[in-house]
Amino acid sequence: MILPYYITIPLLSAFLISLIAGKKDKWAILLSTTAGASMLILSIYSLIAQNGETFIYKMGFWSLPVGIVLVQDGLACLMLVLVSLISFTSLIYSVQYIRHMDRNWKYYALFMLLVTGMNGVIITGDLFNLFVFMEIALLSAFALVAYGGQAEEYEAAFKYAVMGALSSTLVLIGIAILYSATSTLTMAKMAEKVPTLDPRLIYWVGGLFLAGFGLKAAIMPFHAWLPDAHSSAPAPISSMLSGVLIKVLGIYAMIRLYFNVFGAPHLYMNVFMVLGAISIILSGLLSIVQWDMKRLLAYSSISQIGYILVGLGIGTPLGILGAVFHLFSHAIFKSLLFYNAGAVEMALGTRDMRKMGSLVHALPVTSATSLVGGLAISGIPPFNGFISKLIIIIALIKAGAPVYAILAVIGSILTLGAIMKMQRFGFRGETEISKISEKIGWPMQTSMVLLALLCLLTGLMMLPGIRESILDPVVKVIVDHHQYMQLVLGR
Numbered sequence: 001m002i003l004p005y006y007i008t009i010p011l012l013s014a015f016l017i018s019l020i021a022g023k024k025d026k027w028a029i030l031l032s033t034t035a036g037a038s039m040l041i042l043s044i045y046s047l048i049a050q051n052g053e054t055f056i057y058k059m060g061f062w063s064l065p066v067g068i069v070l071v072q073d074g075l076a077c078l079m080l081v082l083v084s085l086i087s088f089t090s091l092i093y094s095v096q097y098i099r100h101m102d103r104n105w106k107y108y109a110l111f112m113l114l115v116t117g118m119n120g121v122i123i124t125g126d127l128f129n130l131f132v133f134m135e136i137a138l139l140s141a142f143a144l145v146a147y148g149g150q151a152e153e154y155e156a157a158f159k160y161a162v163m164g165a166l167s168s169t170l171v172l173i174g175i176a177i178l179y180s181a182t183s184t185l186t187m188a189k190m191a192e193k194v195p196t197l198d199p200r201l202i203y204w205v206g207g208l209f210l211a212g213f214g215l216k217a218a219i220m221p222f223h224a225w226l227p228d229a230h231s232s233a234p235a236p237i238s239s240m241l242s243g244v245l246i247k248v249l250g251i252y253a254m255i256r257l258y259f260n261v262f263g264a265p266h267l268y269m270n271v272f273m274v275l276g277a278i279s280i281i282l283s284g285l286l287s288i289v290q291w292d293m294k295r296l297l298a299y300s301s302i303s304q305i306g307y308i309l310v311g312l313g314i315g316t317p318l319g320i321l322g323a324v325f326h327l328f329s330h331a332i333f334k335s336l337l338f339y340n341a342g343a344v345e346m347a348l349g350t351r352d353m354r355k356m357g358s359l360v361h362a363l364p365v366t367s368a369t370s371l372v373g374g375l376a377i378s379g380i381p382p383f384n385g386f387i388s389k390l391i392i393i394i395a396l397i398k399a400g401a402p403v404y405a406i407l408a409v410i411g412s413i414l415t416l417g418a419i420m421k422m423q424r425f426g427f428r429g430e431t432e433i434s435k436i437s438e439k440i441g442w443p444m445q446t447s448m449v450l451l452a453l454l455c456l457l458t459g460l461m462m463l464p465g466i467r468e469s470i471l472d473p474v475v476k477v478i479v480d481h482h483q484y485m486q487l488v489l490g491r
Helices: 005-020 026-050 074-101 106-123 127-145 151-182 187-196 199-217 226-232 235-261 266-288 293-314 317-348 364-377 384-398 402-427 442-462 466-470 472-479 481-489
Strands: 055-058 069-072
Touching: 005 026, 005 106, 026 074, 026 106, 069 074, 069 106, 074 106, 074 235, 074 317, 074 442, 074 472, 106 127, 106 235, 127 151, 127 235, 151 187, 151 199, 151 226, 187 235, 187 481, 199 235, 199 266, 226 235, 226 293, 235 293, 235 317, 235 472, 235 481, 266 293, 266 402, 293 317, 293 384, 293 402, 317 364, 317 384, 317 442, 317 472, 364 384, 364 402, 364 442, 384 402, 384 442, 442 466, 466 472, 472 481
Parallel strands: none
Antiparallel strands: 055 069
């Protein structure tokens, strides 16, 4: 059973980096990239070999309800691949980018702790352990946001820490209430006992979790910390925060609770759709008026999270398929766009698009891949963002929600407007940029090219045969909470 390795490999890597790295970062780079590559290989293998099955690992060989279980189902496999993919490309990108800042090994140790926390959240079947791993990831994220050591970074990290502490408190209160009502922390056992509880208790606990995990997912109106944190962090950390962290600690945790434990209450499905629509439109408008490239991308992240939330709120298999695929697609193209923004900032020393110009000749790889990422996030065919948004819009129409479908289309137009602004002023302006302060090396270019290719190739996941083996098992896990409960409990 390889499940424990998703926790032990990055955790051991962080420990070894702290132990043997010394003053230089060579050992830190070697250990972290080796760990990242190992987890990517393991996660892809698990996804291919999963075959729609659910695997359970009993920690210390203690059986339920006494022991703690790790769960690997279709949803967990897909999320592990996503985290491993983005973390590995971020590590490659970091080799040059972080050396541009300093050669400190501490960055890589914190990075591997961040991955440890996210992997733990994904595979744990215990609600309190989900909270513990979530805090490990958050503490690492706070430090990484402030890694640049500037006043802007410290302010953003402090705001993120305050909002993170508030959201964690709300989540912990919700866990305590659920534990007192069910006498268990295993999510499958909770799901078994939820039908016997007073529905009002589920609504109250659901409200606490909505605020707590909504803050971590940066859903409007719980989004205030995200623009500062994502724009201030180093570019590879911005890609991790926007690409996977808000999805794992926010959206993924909400899926497990609201679908697998609570059984998708109708009230909260409607709330998801309302908050998702608000996030799509308002964040789309706010992204258009930004001149800071990374801040523009940060607001667009909130808008794209809105699409995922709307897809989940529909509650139909087609809507959930669109939400899951958009979650996967957004991680790829948004990480790419943050890589592009980081390369431009390193080359020009600014994120202000009013001070940029034509970078087509000075940064050809960055300019070309930014166009691919921009087309993907705007929902232009044949890229993955078009397919995922189209599925969500079709699901809305089939579910009898044409107003939400129209809002989704408007949101995509707003995103296109923001991306056109970024391309017009940030990459293809009137002033020809011929001199840059630092050349973008092959590690950064490799990460950008790889994700640009995936913006196109991941659309193949919707082909018959591939969809049935990769995406349909994920949808089945989310839709059928009884199956999740029975498989984890061994019934």
